[in-house]
Amino acid sequence: MAETVEISRPQPGVVALQLNRPQRLNAINEVMRGELAQTLAGLAADSSVDAVILTGAGRGFCSGLDVRDFGPGIPAATAPAIDRMRFQESMAALPQMIRALPQPVIAAVNGPCVGAGLALCLAADIRICADATTFGNAAILLGLSGAEMGMSYHLPRIVGTSVAADWMLTGRTVSAEEAERRGLVSEVVDADRLFERALEIATTIAGLSTLGVQLTKRALQANTDAPDLAVAMELENRNQVLSHATEDAAARRQKWS
Incomplete structure (x- = not known):
């Protein structure tokens, strides 16, 4: 204790x-x-x-x-x-x-x-x-x-x-x-x-997607020190591809469709 x-x-x-x-x-x-x-x-x-x-x-x-x-x-x-x-x-x-x-x-x-x-x-x-x-x-x-x-x-x-x-x-x-x-x-x-x-x-x-939230936190940390916009976008693009394919994201998209 x-x-x-x-x-x-x-x-x-x-x-x-x-x-x-x-x-x-x-x-x-x-x-x-x-x-x-x-x-x-x-x-x-x-x-x-x-x-x-x-x-x-x-x-x-x-x-x-x-x-x-x-x-x-x-x-x-x-x-x-x-x-x-x-x-x-x-x-x-x-x-x-x-x-x-x-x-x-x-x-x-x-x-x-x-x-x-x-x-x-x-x-x-x-x-x-x-x-x-x-x-x-x-x-x-x-x-x-x-x-x-x-x-x-x-x-x-x-x-x-x-x-x-x-x-x-x-x-x-x-x-x-x-x-x-x-x-x-x-x-x-x-x-x-x-x-x-x-x-x-x-x-x-x-209440949000665990993966989406954690990828966002890491992107904010990494891109605060990014040397330029292109480098920041490389990380963002990969994060979106990773999170897009999850069952969680698919279920949340259904609610908006």
Whole structure:
């Protein structure tokens, strides 16, 4: 039984994954890091799951790394560079695992989303937030690089290079209103409706063709970095040929004929 990650299945095909250290605003400690990695690995292999909701318990989404009480696995600044590199890689693996899930991930950001929490949020496919949510890149405020856990890859692609540089170089707090205006989130909703709205989106996705949805997710990821339109279309064309021949697609076409 996980201590720090709570899993539920609110609708067929939908899994809700809730970070569960509310007393610490769901800051990531050693236990949560391990449990989150294990949970994500399990979801990746679970063909009964078509969409995933990622959210936090209590009044926060994730306040980043728990620097006060992470556990014995965090290396000191004086530890060998190789040990500190392995620790950083273990943290960076979390957003990589979210991005690599075959199922679309909806981040329902219910409160402060900072540092490592922001990295998890950026790795999701769809991001919505509550109206009182705030976002921040905290590493720069601690004397570290603001580029960590995929931040310098994801954020410029989502909000643009200049806005990403502003947020990452200053570490300032970003409101829900600014996050929506800049395109970080697609919707801002009342806090009491946040999970309901995320579930509506996830349920809609879960009701669609599994293959079509997963091919679409992968095409969006791959073609964000496509060198030109022709390369992007090559992937799109193959995806359409693959999905067109399925029984699922044939049944759905019948409804429209």
